[in-house]
Amino acid sequence: MKKRDLLTLYDLERAEIEAILERGIALKSMRASGERVHTLPGAVLGMIFEKASTRTRVSFEVGMVELGGHAVYIAPEGSQIGRGEPIADTARVLGGYCHGLLIRTFDQSRAEALAASAPVPVINGLTDQFHPCQLLADLMTVRELRGTLGGLRYAWIGDGNNMAHSWLNAAALLGLELVIACPEGYDPDPEITAQARRIMQERGQGSVEIVRDPVEAARGSDVLSTDVWASMGQESAARARAEAFAGYCLSESLVREASADPIVLHCLPAHRGEEIAEEVLEGPHSAVWRQAENRLHAQKAVLERLLA
Ligand code: CP
Ligand code: NVA
Helix, strand or coil: CCCCCECCHHHCCHHHHHHHHHHHHHHHHHHHCCCCCCCCCCCEEEEEECCCCCHHHHHHHHHHHHCCCEEEEECCCCCHHHHCCCHHHHHHHHHHHCCEEEEECCCHHHHHHHHHHCCCCEEECCCCCCCHHHHHHHHHHHHHHHCCCCCCEEEEECCCCHHHHHHHHHHHHHCCEEEEECCCCCCCCHHHHHHHHHHHHHHCCCEEEEECCHHHHHCCCCEEEECCCCCCCCHHHHHHHHHHCCCCCECHHHHHHCCCCCEEEECCCCCECCCECHHHHCCCCECHHHHHHHHHHHHHHHHHHHHC
16 A cells, blocks of 8 residues: 655545544544553654654654554754755665654655655654644644534634645635735745635635735634744744734734634744734633644544554
8 A cells, every 4th residue: 555645735635634633533532531542553653853843742752652652753963864864865764663754844845855765654744834734733623613614714814834835725625715814925835825726716615815904814704823923944034024024913803803703723832922912822712722732633643544
C-alpha cells in the first residue's frame, strides 16, 4: 500500500477529514472515561523541529504514547541536521527506524523533500505556508460546539499566513464560507487563494472573500479566527507588521459585530493586546483552550489513519 503524507489538507479527502474529526471526538471521550486505546502499539514517530513549539511537540508526543507508541524529538542542534546533512539522507535513515515522521520547518519545499525521500508517512507540523494539523483541531472544535461545520460564516482577521492558507484549504475541501480581512500587502498567497476558488467552483460549494475592513469580515460571522502578526521567521519585521496591522486586533467591539454567539479561535501562542484583546481571549466566546487541547485528539486520529 502506498504511504500517505499529510503535507497540506489537500492530502485528505473531505470524507477523511470528517472521519478524523469524528474519531478525534470519540478518542477525546474515551480518554475522559479512562479508556486506553492502543491502536499503534510499538509505533515510533520521529519529530524534526526546526522551529520552536509547545503544543505541536507535546500533543504529538503524548498522542503517540497514548496510542501505545513512542515519539523521538530531533532538533537541528544536537543532530546532524544542524550540521548540514541533506534532508533526503535524513529521510532515508530515519525512515528505516521510525514508522512515521513529523516536520516543523520553514519552506514547504523542505517538508516535501522529506516526504519524497522518506519511505514512511510524513506529517507537516507547520511550515511557512501551511499548518494542517492545527486546522483539524480548529474544525474539531467548531464541530464539537456547533455539531456541524456547514452553514456557518468563518472570518479570518489578520495576516494571510500559514494558518490563513490552511483555512483556505479547509474551506475549499469542505465548502465553507470564508472571509479574510487583512491589510494590503498581507493577503494570502494569491496562488493558494486561486486554487481554493477553483476547487470551490468545480464542486459548486464554498466561497472566499478577501476584504480590508475587519468589521466587514466579522459582521455576522459564526467563527472568528486570528493569529500573530509576525510568524516564526519574521521576527525582524515585527515592528513594521505591528504598524501595518493596527486596527486588526480581534477586540470586543469586533466580536460584537459577529453573530449572536460566535466562536473565537486562536492557534496560540497569543500576543494579548496585539492581534487579540485579553478580554476576548479570556472571554465567554473564546474556545482557544479547548482548541489547544483538541490538537491532541485530532492528531491521534491522524496518526491512526496514517501510521496504522
Ligand atoms: N499552535 C501551535 O502550533 O503551537 P506551537 O507552536 O506551540 O506548537
Ligand atoms: N503563524 C504562526 C503560527 C504559530 C503556531 C507561526 O507560523 O509562527
